[in-house]
Amino acid sequence: MTKIDSKIPEGPLAQKWTHYKEHQKLVNPANKRKIDIIVVGTGLAGGAAAASLGEMGFNVKVFCIQDSPRRAHSIAAQGGINAAKNYPNDGDTVYRLFYDTVKGGDYRGREANTYRLAEVSNNIIDQLVAQGVPFAREYSGYLANRSFGGAQVSRTFYARGQTGQQLLLGAYGALSKEIKRGSVKLYTRREMLDLVIMKDGRARGIIVRNLFTGKLERYSAHAVLLATGGYGNLYFLSTNAMTSNGSAAWRAYKRGAWFANPCYVQIHPTCIPVHGDYQSKLTLMSESLRNDGRIWVPKKKEDAEKIRKKEIRPRDIPEEDRDYYLERRYPAFGNLVPRDVASRAAKERCDAGYGVGTGQAVFLDFKEAIARLGKDVIKARYGNLFDMYERITDDNPYETPMMIYPAVHYTMGGLWVDYELQSNIPGLFVGGEANFSDHGANRLGASALMQGLSDGYFILPYTMQNYLADQITVGTIPSDTPEFEQAEKDVQARIEKLMSINGKETVDYFHKKLGRIMWDHAGMARNREGLEEGIKMIQELRKEFWENVRVPGNPNGINIELEKALRVADFLELGELLARDALHREESAGGHFREEYQTPEGEALRNDKDFMYVAAWEYQGDDKEPKLHKEPLVYENIEVKTRNYKTA
Amino acid sequence: MDFKLKIWRQASPDDKGKFVDYDVHNISSDASFLEMIDILNDELVEKGEDPVAFDHDCREGICGMCSMFINGHPHGPEAATTTCQLHMRKFKDGETIVIEPWRAKPFPVIKDLIVDRSAFDEIIQAGGYISVTTGGVPDANAIPIKKENADLAMDAAACIGCGACVAACKNASAMLFVSAKVSQFALLPQGKVEAKDRVKAMVAKMDELGFGNCTNTYACEAECPKEISITNIARMNRQFIGAKLG
Ligand SMILES: Cc1cc2nc3c(=O)[nH]c(=O)nc-3n(C[C@H](O)[C@H](O)[C@H](O)COP(=O)(O)OP(=O)(O)OC[C@H]3O[C@@H](n4cnc5c(N)ncnc54)[C@H](O)[C@@H]3O)c2cc1C
Ligand code: SF4
Ligand code: FES
Numbered sequence: 052m053t054k055i056d057s058k059i060p061e062g063p064l065a066q067k068w069t070h071y072k073e074h075q076k077l078v079n080p081a082n083k084r085k086i087d088i089i090v091v092g093t094g095l096a097g098g099a100a101a102a103s104l105g106e107m108g109f110n111v112k113v114f115c116i117q118d119s120p121r122r123a124h125s126i127a128a129q130g131g132i133n134a135a136k137n138y139p140n141d142g143d144t145v146y147r148l149f150y151d152t153v154k155g156g157d158y159r160g161r162e163a164n165t166y167r168l169a170e171v172s173n174n175i176i177d178q179l180v181a182q183g184v185p186f187a188r189e190y191s192g193y194l195a196n197r198s199f200g201g202a203q204v205s206r207t208f209y210a211r212g213q214t215g216q217q218l219l220l221g222a223y224g225a226l227s228k229e230i231k232r233g234s235v236k237l238y239t240r241r242e243m244l245d246l247v248i249m250k251d252g253r254a255r256g257i258i259v260r261n262l263f264t265g266k267l268e269r270y271s272a273h274a275v276l277l278a279t280g281g282y283g284n285l286y287f288l289s290t291n292a293m294t295s296n297g298s299a300a301w302r303a304y305k306r307g308a309w310f311a312n313p314c315y316v317q318i319h320p321t322c323i324p325v326h327g328d329y330q331s332k333l334t335l336m337s338e339s340l341r342n343d344g345r346i347w348v349p350k351k352k353e354d355a356e357k358i359r360k361k362e363i364r365p366r367d368i369p370e371e372d373r374d375y376y377l378e379r380r381y382p383a384f385g386n387l388v389p390r391d392v393a394s395r396a397a398k399e400r401c402d403a404g405y406g407v408g409t410g411q412a413v414f415l416d417f418k419e420a421i422a423r424l425g426k427d428v429i430k431a432r433y434g435n436l437f438d439m440y441e442r443i444t445d446d447n448p449y450e451t452p453m454m455i456y457p458a459v460h461y462t463m464g465g466l467w468v469d470y471e472l473q474s475n476i477p478g479l480f481v482g483g484e485a486n487f488s489d490h491g492a493n494r495l496g497a498s499a500l501m502q503g504l505s506d507g508y509f510i511l512p513y514t515m516q517n518y519l520a521d522q523i524t525v526g527t528i529p530s531d532t533p534e535f536e537q538a539e540k541d542v543q544a545r546i547e548k549l550m551s552i553n554g555k556e557t558v559d560y561f562h563k564k565l566g567r568i569m570w571d572h573a574g575m576a577r578n579r580e581g582l583e584e585g586i587k588m589i590q591e592l593r594k595e596f597w598e599n600v601r602v603p604g605n606p607n608g609i610n611i612e613l614e615k616a617l618r619v620a621d622f623l624e625l626g627e628l629l630a631r632d633a634l635h636r637e638e639s640a641g642g643h644f645r646e647e648y649q650t651p652e653g654e655a656l657r658n659d660k661d662f663m664y665v666a667a668w669e670y671q672g673d674d675k676e677p678k679l680h681k682e683p684l685v686y687e688n689i690e691v692k693t694r695n696y697k698t699a
Numbered sequence: 700m701d702f703k704l705k706i707w708r709q710a711s712p713d714d715k716g717k718f719v720d721y722d723v724h725n726i727s728s729d730a731s732f733l734e735m736i737d738i739l740n741d742e743l744v745e746k747g748e749d750p751v752a753f754d755h756d757c758r759e760g761i762c763g764m765c766s767m768f769i770n771g772h773p774h775g776p777e778a779a780t781t782t783c784q785l786h787m788r789k790f791k792d793g794e795t796i797v798i799e800p801w802r803a804k805p806f807p808v809i810k811d812l813i814v815d816r817s818a819f820d821e822i823i824q825a826g827g828y829i830s831v832t833t834g835g836v837p838d839a840n841a842i843p844i845k846k847e848n849a850d851l852a853m854d855a856a857a858c859i860g861c862g863a864c865v866a867a868c869k870n871a872s873a874m875l876f877v878s879a880k881v882s883q884f885a886l887l888p889q890g891k892v893e894a895k896d897r898v899k900a901m902v903a904k905m906d907e908l909g910f911g912n913c914t915n916t917y918a919c920e921a922e923c924p925k926e927i928s929i930t931n932i933a934r935m936n937r938q939f940i941g942a943k944l945g
Binding site for chain 2: 102103117118119120126127138174177178179181186187188189191192194213215216217220224225227228231237239263293326327329331332335442444445509512555557601604608609611612
């Protein structure tokens with residue numbers, strides 16, 4: 052088996068990053084102008100990286116699907132961003148943030164990367180404030196903090212319920228500054244459809260489809276950075292933006308990049324439940340609601356049934372007949388247990404027949420908080436979320452409890468990267484949700500924004516430079532080589548194939564079917580039999596797709612059905628890899644819960660002896676099983692324990 | 700619920716474009732406006748016709764991508780709501796609904812309901828940022844900011860760049876959008892250093908791109924999904940005059 056080199060620097064944990072920076076290679080300013088970099092994605096990771104690399108003097112080309120970089124999926128994040136500032140003086144430190152993150156991820160993240168994330172978290176907040184991000188403030192004029200699930204200190208910075216929007220606008224501002232200066236060139240409404248690797252094995256370019264003209268375009272560079280977000284839309288219904296997709300990562304995988312831990316998918320516990328087949332999207336209700344809301348279902352099945360039939364209302368159930376199951380099962384953390392724990396507990400109650408609404412919902416009740424704090428306080432804290440809930444469901448949460456259910460939210464898996472955030476393909480870097488690196492098997496709240504910005508502002512600009520230092524004599528990379536030729540032909544052929552099938556079913560029909568299979572067989576709880584069956588079903592569906600999909604219109608111009616078809620075709624392959632990964636991982640960890648591996652109380656049961664590794668899959672061909680590489684996870688600085696949220 | 704839709708169809712920027720009538724049936728009152736169009740599009744695709752092209756992404760009211768003019772209002776008749784957050788229960792069963800793209804010279808139609816809003820990006824590129832470089836900045840708490848000012852800055856920063864204000868304005872003025880960004884920075888100490896250059900550059904760019912003038916009809920404020928206040932325009936005007944004088 053190939054040896055995996057994760058390039059973790061020598062030395063004590065707290066000095067690794069400093070040591071790296073002291074010894075990395077630099078590119079002198081006059082030479083930076085001779086280097087081209089492609090950045091795909093303008094979310095927090097891509098936007099921040101493109102701006103920073105542009106500031107340094109490199110020539111950057113940045114691409115996104117939307118009409119403007121300001122609209123990347125990152126804009127939707129609500130709750131906040133973590134940092135170990137310890138402004139509230141409640142005992143936070145870099146080590147504690149690191150420790151919580153590794154523990155929250157069920158000891159399946161790489162120690163050195165996670166430590167570095169915690170280490171640079173404080174610089175991120177400084178940077179954002181300098182950019183004019185309007186964070187919430189105290190009357191003193193200093194920054195305000197709040198707490199989030201999975202942590203016992205207040206380390207979350209926020210800008211109302213619009214933190215992601217404000218952070219992204221900060222990065223977009225920095226990017227706009229560089230666009231004006233001319234160091235960054237912006238390409239909007241472009242979708243990367245393939246990665247180009249040269250004879251020497253280095254990533255040197257991309258093929259994109261201009262979504263406006265339909266034309267295929269070639270772009271070359273000395274290095275390529277993918278910051279294309281997660282693949283949660285594989286499940287069709289998710290909290291992700293509609294154009295979030297896994298294609299860029301998948302195309303890189305098919306060109307040789309390893310895909311790590313695809314089975315780690317985070318299911319967020321507090322989303323508005325599904326209510327009809329026409330539904331396209333699930334809406335998240337911020338996790339911060341769990342600070343005051345209490346989660347319950349009826350204790351008696353008959354009551355649950357009557358509520359479902361609308362014969363009685365939630366408020367007709369007396370206190371003693373309510374099961375506050377999180378408080379019952381996890382007395383120390385109660386309603387604030389991490390997301391994976393809360394999600395599984397909701398599913399367990401609903402599967403056992405206690406669900407409300409359609410049967411796939413539980414209550415999130417503010418009655419007691421309103422009685423204790425008054426309606427005004429609750430309104431000031433969560434008013435905009437309550438309004439949003441009412442707008443979508445037509446129910447008033449001040450009067451009747453909200454109904455919530457878990458939904459697919461975030462993918463911890465992604466392309467494998469080393470400590471430098473470089474994939475196994477030289478010159479291909481991956482940042483943000485698109486890589487696998489920092490969260491292990493589960494992501495704590497307010498940590499994705501932190502990771503995206505840490506990668507973009509403070510890590511990639513250093514590590515990419517280290518790679519580029521010996522590229523200054525290479526000269527401009529041509530885009531008329533046989534490798535570009537071939538990649539463009541491959542994309543062309545895929546498009547022509549899709550346009551020519553002319554079958555009976557729409558792209559969404561397949562996407563919804565795939566989503567259903569994934570949710571039922573590789574969703575919140577998985578087992579061997581279900582996964583094996585799921586894999587067969589995905590293979591059959593994929594076959595049917597290529598025989599029976601209908602893509603109308605013309606590829607030479609805006610064609611939204613073609614755009615979707617290309618993405619769904621990739622999801623139909625990625626879904627199978629996800630299920631395979633889940634099948635091979637015979638343990639439960641974080642977002643991955645194998646029913647065969649649980650404690651008698653129904654808690655996740657890890658198997659550290661056999662599975663404390665990153666599973667990195669290598670593509671071997673369409674009809675061949677992928678090859679598994681194992682990167683052992685070594686914890687030198689923390690003691691690996693069983694996660695426990697029952698006692699403090 | 701059933702609806703009669705009159706939708707603007709335009710194949711390309713050079714095409715003349717026209718309204719086409721469609722009927723949709725059995726729409727759940729809980730469906731969002733965009734989900735209603737998804738259902739129509741599914742039917743069109745099944746019939747082998749070209750689906751209606753429209754911009755959308757987050758479907759949560761925050762990305763600012765969805766943009767359509769519904770029964771004479773940008774984002775439809777409900778106040779403080781984007782199209783993706785508008786639900787069919789707000790319409791009457793059997794109602795006729797007229798759907799058009801944003802109409803403003805600086806926002807050319809690309810296809811059907813999709814328009815090109817890159818003019819907004821160009822205005823931001825003219826100076827809608829603080830020119831700090833990455834790294835080497837002071838500790839975040841080294842710049843205390845009055846809570847009231849931080850809140851006002853946040854009110855202005857809530858703009859999602861959707862362009863409804865321009866579409867609502869008879870002069871296609873972009874003043875509400877520009878003033879929101881100018882105000883956010885004008886209210887914060889970090890933004891003060893470049894305030895004069897910023898407002899001059901952004902206003903000049905706005906004029907250059909063909910956006911009209913503000914004649915105080917307040918349609919922008921009424922139609923803004925994020926309730927951005929026109930007091931921002933007043934603040935920007937003060938800034939602008941101040942910048943010109945000194
Ligand atoms: C509703 C919601 C709330 C959230 N709240 C929080 C929170 O409170 N705190 C927190 O820390 N995290 C939160 N998250 C998670 C967090 O927002 C995301 O994980 C993070 O923003 C991802 O950033 P990114 O830069 O990696 O990718 P994204 O923001 O997803 O950006 C991806 C970019 O890649 C581009 N792209 C993708 N594919 C291609 C392609 N093939 N060609 C060209 N361009 C492409 C897209 O156009 C886009 O610009 C939330 C997520 C959701 C959905
Ligand atoms: S000011 Fe309001 S209407 Fe105008 S772009 Fe911003 S959010 Fe949209
Ligand atoms: S789709 Fe994002 S605001 Fe409507």
